[in-house]
Amino acid sequence: MDTAKMAKVFKALSNPNRLELYLKIVKKQKTSYKTGYGCFISDITQSLNIGAPTISHHLKELSNADLISTERKGKYLVARVNEEMIHEVNKLLKFPKED
Numbered sequence: 001m002d003t004a005k006m007a008k009v010f011k012a013l014s015n016p017n018r019l020e021l022y023l024k025i026v027k028k029q030k031t032s033y034k035t036g037y038g039c040f041i042s043d044i045t046q047s048l049n050i051g052a053p054t055i056s057h058h059l060k061e062l063s064n065a066d067l068i069s070t071e072r073k074g075k076y077l078v079a080r081v082n083e084e085m086i087h088e089v090n091k092l093l094k095f096p097k098e099d
Contacts, residue, residue, distance in 0.1 A: 001088045001089070001092055005066075006089070006092060008064070008065045008066075009065045009066075009067060009085070009089060011065070012061050012062055012064070012065035012067060013065075013067070015058070015061075017048070017050055017054070017058060018058040018061060018062065020048065021044070021048060021050075021055065021058050021059070021062070022062055022067060022068070024039075024044045024047065024048070025039045025044065025062075025068060025079045025081060026081055028040075028043060028044055029079075029080060029081050038078045038079055038080035038081075039078065039079045039080070040073075040076050040077070040078055041055070041059070041070075041076070041077040041078070041079055042076055042077070059077075059079065062079075066082055066085050067081070067082055067085055067086075068080060068081055068082060069082060
């Protein structure tokens with residue numbers, strides 16, 4: 001992963017509200033893993049003290065950083081964590097093993 005892409009990821013997660021939103025998506029996706037639906041945004045918006053337009057902005061920033069993907073399921077918005085990106089970030093942040 002190049003440094004520009006990594007900077008975009010870290011910038012997206014540097015906002016406290018956005019980080020909280022992302023962590024809630026991760027947690028909700030883990031609990032609904034068996035169903036494969038991802039996270040219904042309407043399920044987590046009530047637990048955040050953020051208005052709908054701000055949540056929409058944060059979702060767009062997370063999506064632009066390739067941390068999540070979103071899709072419409074009827075009238076609901078579903079978010080899914082991009083696990084490949086998480087593995088890339090994790091790999092980059094690990095210290096190389098010394099021999």
